Amino acid sequence: MHDDMIPDPFADARRRDGVLVTHFGNEAIPMILSHRAVRAAAGNWQVFSSDAPFRVPIPSEEQVRSIRQLPIEADPPLHSRFRALLNPIFRRPLQADYAARIDALVAGMIEAAAARPSVEIVRDFALPLQSRALTLLLGMPEAAAEEWIGWGTHVFHDGADGTAKGAVLDTYIRHRVAAAHRYAGEDFFGAMTRMQVDGRALTDDEMVGIANLVFAGGRDTVINAISRIIGHFAADRAALVALGSDSKRIAFAVEEFIRVISPLTHIGRVCPAETTVGPVTVAADARVSLCWAAANHDEQVFDDPATLRLDRSPNPHVGFGSGIHNCLGSAQARVILRSLIRQLGARTRAMTLLAAEKQFETTPQYRRWVGYESLHIRIEGASA
Numbered sequence: 001m002h003d004d005m006i007p008d009p010f011a012d013a014r015r016r017d018g019v020l021v022t023h024f025g026n027e028a029i030p031m032i033l034s035h036r037a038v039r040a041a042a043g044n045w046q047v048f049s050s051d052a053p054f055r056v057p058i059p060s061e062e063q064v065r066s067i068r069q070l071p072i073e074a075d076p077p078l079h080s081r082f083r084a085l086l087n088p089i090f091r092r093p094l095q096a097d098y099a100a101r102i103d104a105l106v107a108g109m110i111e112a113a114a115a116r117p118s119v120e121i122v123r124d125f126a127l128p129l130q131s132r133a134l135t136l137l138l139g140m141p142e143a144a145a146e147e148w149i150g151w152g153t154h155v156f157h158d159g160a161d162g163t164a165k166g167a168v169l170d171t172y173i174r175h176r177v178a179a180a181h182r183y184a185g186e187d188f189f190g191a192m193t194r195m196q197v198d199g200r201a202l203t204d205d206e207m208v209g210i211a212n213l214v215f216a217g218g219r220d221t222v223i224n225a226i227s228r229i230i231g232h233f234a235a236d237r238a239a240l241v242a243l244g245s246d247s248k249r250i251a252f253a254v255e256e257f258i259r260v261i262s263p264l265t266h267i268g269r270v271c272p273a274e275t276t277v278g279p280v281t282v283a284a285d286a287r288v289s290l291c292w293a294a295a296n297h298d299e300q301v302f303d304d305p306a307t308l309r310l311d312r313s314p315n316p317h318v319g320f321g322s323g324i325h326n327c328l329g330s331a332q333a334r335v336i337l338r339s340l341i342r343q344l345g346a347r348t349r350a351m352t353l354l355a356a357e358k359q360f361e362t363t364p365q366y367r368r369w370v371g372y373e374s375l376h377i378r379i380e381g382a383s384a
Contacts, residue, residue: 060268131148266289
């Protein structure tokens with residue numbers, strides 16, 4: 001990414017008719033590509049529904065979990081009720097004292113990395129950072145992150161059989177829920193035992209569905225964003241220096257990284273009735289994709305979208321989604337990434353790229369760079 005040009009595999013299809021029919025296994029899914037059409041679809045849940053357990057992610061997840069993720073796999077009014085329960089937890093990153101704790105975590109991890117001859121960023125930095133930051137969000141001991149780190153960069157799709165990995169996550173969550181019933185502490189699991197929807201306590205399956213989303217959603221995407229940002233600044237130190245400690249510049253930079261990286265390529269919606277997207281007829285109960293990555297490179301909205309501009313403003317990207325299902329963890333992602341950039345500038349003197357293996361998302365119709373399989377960096381501390 002150091003040449004500032006971001007390849008867009010959806011450009012031709014977006015300009016042609018705004019739709020790319022893509023095969024995911026045996027399923028052909030029309031991907032909606034333009035910024036305007038993606039936002040319109042995201043706001044029209046009656047036509048493009050999320051009330052479809054296991055089918056909101058693409059590929060679908062029937063083989064790796066047995067529980068509906070909440071609130072992402074629900075439409076109003078059910079979605080709104082569950083989202084409201086979680087908002088107080090996921091707004092914690094907006095508090096100054098929380099941001100300070102993230103700063104301390106990031107600073108400590110950078111200093112530890114600088115003390116080593118080199119560090120593999122994906123598994124030895126980004127994954128632990130994402131997991132340890134999650135303990136802060138959930139009010140759990142940092143030691144809890146060690147088990148989560150062992151799940152890998154994706155709780156379902158990192159190396160091992162996805163069904164087996166899904167069972168590990170389900171067992172962990174159910175154990176935590178059962179423990180919270182016995183003693184409801186002040187952490188995330190204890191909080192769920194005190195939540196009510198429609199005047200009743202949550203069922204165990206509802207708690208498991210919420211927790212499944214919390215642990216699975218945003219994991220690989222945050223890891224990829226951390227890795228891509230470090231890879232970029234290792235190749236372009238001047239860009240990091242130019243940001244300095246300016247909070248506004250750093251905030252703009254994070255939004256631009258989210259736009260160009262688009263950590264989540266797309267998300268699925270199910271059409272309850274037959275409809276059309278562009279020139280494509282979609283049968284009832286078939287799926288479409290809202291392609292955030294393509295929308296974020298729409299030249300009708302973004303001037304010179306293939307160029308990374310860390311001072312881009314305005315920046316109406318949809319990297320965190322759009323509409324009622326905008327990313328619940330966006331504040332957490334932002335506070336981590338802003339801290340990362342700030343602390344890299346303050347606590348490193350140089351970063352040297354030693355080796356990199358890119359990770360691509362590949363289908364018969366497109367190939368997209370999403371992150372790194374591995375990224376080896378030598379970090380020199382500012383006081384070295």
